Amino acid sequence: MFRCGQLCSRVFAVEFDLRTEPLYFTLNSTPQVLHKAYQELFGDDGKLFSLHVHCDNRIEKAQTHAEIKHQLSIALSRDCDVFEASSFIPDVKNSLVKGFFIRDKSTTDLSEDVLKTLQQSKSVCVFSYKREGQYCWQEMLSPVNQVEESVRQYITPAAAAEHHPSTLNIRNSDVFYNMDEAYKVLKECTDIIPESKEVLKLVDEQLETSRGDGFPVIVIEGLDATGKTTLTEALRESLNATLLKSPPQCLAPFRQRFDSEPPLIRRAFYALGNYITAAHIGKESLRAPVIVDRFWHSTAAYAIATAVGGRVENLPEPGSELYKWPEDLLKPNLVLLLTVSPEERLRRLRDRGQDKTIEEAELEVNQLFRLKVEEAYKRIQNPACIIVDASPSPQEVLQQVQHLIRNKYHL
Numbered sequence: 001m002f003r004c005g006q007l008c009s010r011v012f013a014v015e016f017d018l019r020t021e022p023l024y025f026t027l028n029s030t031p032q033v034l035h036k037a038y039q040e041l042f043g044d045d046g047k048l049f050s051l052h053v054h055c056d057n058r059i060e061k062a063q064t065h066a067e068i069k070h071q072l073s074i075a076l077s078r079d080c081d082v083f084e085a086s087s088f089i090p091d092v093k094n095s096l097v098k099g100f101f102i103r104d105k106s107t108t109d110l111s112e113d114v115l116k117t118l119q120q121s122k123s124v125c126v127f128s129y130k131r132e133g134q135y136c137w138q139e140m141l142s143p144v145n146q147v148e149e150s151v152r153q154y155i156t157p158a159a160a161a162e163h164h165p166s167t168l169n170i171r172n173s174d175v176f177y178n179m180d181e182a183y184k185v186l187k188e189c190t191d192i193i194p195e196s197k198e199v200l201k202l203v204d205e206q207l208e209t210s211r212g213d214g215f216p217v218i219v220i221e222g223l224d225a226t227g228k229t230t231l232t233e234a235l236r237e238s239l240n241a242t243l244l245k246s247p248p249q250c251l252a253p254f255r256q257r258f259d260s261e262p263p264l265i266r267r268a269f270y271a272l273g274n275y276i277t278a279a280h281i282g283k284e285s286l287r288a289p290v291i292v293d294r295f296w297h298s299t300a301a302y303a304i305a306t307a308v309g310g311r312v313e314n315l316p317e318p319g320s321e322l323y324k325w326p327e328d329l330l331k332p333n334l335v336l337l338l339t340v341s342p343e344e345r346l347r348r349l350r351d352r353g354q355d356k357t358i359e360e361a362e363l364e365v366n367q368l369f370r371l372k373v374e375e376a377y378k379r380i381q382n383p384a385c386i387i388v389d390a391s392p393s394p395q396e397v398l399q400q401v402q403h404l405i406r407n408k409y410h411l
């Protein structure tokens with residue numbers, strides 16, 4: 001487990017510019033000459049700090065990280081740059097510790113005061129960086145006690161990681177590959193989020209359902225405003241099908257609450273939603289074809305795209321086990337991914353004129369995130385999704401999809 005005094009085996013990554021590779025470095029007791037990119041980051045024009053959250057309790061850790069992110073964005077928004085940073089052991093799963101780099105451009109000691117306050121929490125560790133000529137070193141920001149004495153550690157450039165560090169902790173923190181793992185997260189939250197108990201109760205009430213050779217199950221996926229609601233309603237009519245969605249209606253009262261939680265908790269909630277919907281699918285597909293509006297592809301694609309910082313290239317590579325369908329989740333017969341151009345999607349969002357979730361609002365400004373969600377959708381395997389161009393008229397999109405379904409099922 002990461003401790004303030006045990007940094008030497010770790011590599012640090014700073015997302016200095018989201019469009020490029022992070023800057024990687026390690027720490028060493030002997031001085032190292034630094035090249036330009038590092039000198040720029042550690043430049044002596046401002047004050048530089050890093051902050052990491054280390055805590056054995058994963059719920060507490062996730063919440064502390066989210067709280068600090070929020071506090072930094074409020075307290076330091078004007079005169080400081082706040083970069084996502086991480087510390088990890090290369091290729092070691094679950095070794096990632098998330099944090100921030102803060103570059104203070106103010107003429108006052110704005111960030112130092114804020115950081116000293118944050119450091120009073122026992123799970124927060126703050127370091128400051130100093131530069132002398134071509135050397136930079138790190139030391140603890142005013143060590144709070146003699147045990148954690150401040151040791152000068154020199155910055156040493158490190159090779160780029162083969163796998164982007166943010167991919168190291170995805171399994172069971174952002175994406176869950178069986179129900180038990182997601183269930184455990186909500187169980188650990190019951191004291192601080194009472195609604196977790198109600199959600200778990202709803203999960204428990206779903207009887208085990210195994211699906212025999214029932215009617216086909218067709219999932220419609222895509223970013224918000226790509227036309228899922230329009231198409232799923234039309235398919236329901238034309239196929240005489242049952243229409244379901246994930247998260248299911250019974251979780252609607254809890255969705256806003258879990259949407260405000262950090263990824264660990266939020267993604268566990270959506271994962272469990274898929275299992276409840278799967279139970280409904282199991283029952284309904286005995287009677288009629290079932291159309292599902294969003295399912296596991298959405299859960300995994302949004303979770304991976306949120307967890308992975310920066311560029312599309314940082315996503316887990318195609319074929320990675322992180323794109324594997326959960327072993328215990330009902331598999332649909334057909335998954336269709338609706339795609340439209342970013343411009344058309346924006347036009348539809350504006351025409352609809354309704355409130356967007358914060359995440360969707362971010363999608364608009366965050367082209368990188370949208371690209372990662374779409375790419376992650378396409379990399380999920382077994383079942384993989386079939387891409388449908390959803391830019392023609394609703395009638396034409398329906399015909400296209402009916403054609404695909406007819407070819408497969410003669411419905």
Ligand SMILES: Nc1ncnc2c1ncn2[C@@H]1O[C@H](COP(=O)(O)OP(=O)(O)O)[C@@H](O)[C@H]1O
Nearest residue numbers: 224225226227228229230348352392393394397
């Ligand atoms: N094929 C289409 N062509 C033009 N506009 C469409 C089409 N399909 C849906 N829309 C419109 O785009 C908006 C978003 O569609 P909707 O079905 O609600 O998307 P989603 O469920 O994926 O968020 C709605 O205003 C809808 O009327």
Ligand SMILES: Nc1ccn([C@H]2C[C@H](O)[C@@H](COP(=O)(O)OP(=O)(O)O)O2)c(=O)n1
Nearest residue numbers: 224246247270294295296298299302357360
């Ligand atoms: N099956 C699902 C459905 C949605 N999600 C998550 C993924 C995103 O964070 C949001 C997207 O939901 P959003 O409210 O934008 O979607 P709709 O408007 O309902 O199409 O929900 C999920 O994880 N799993």
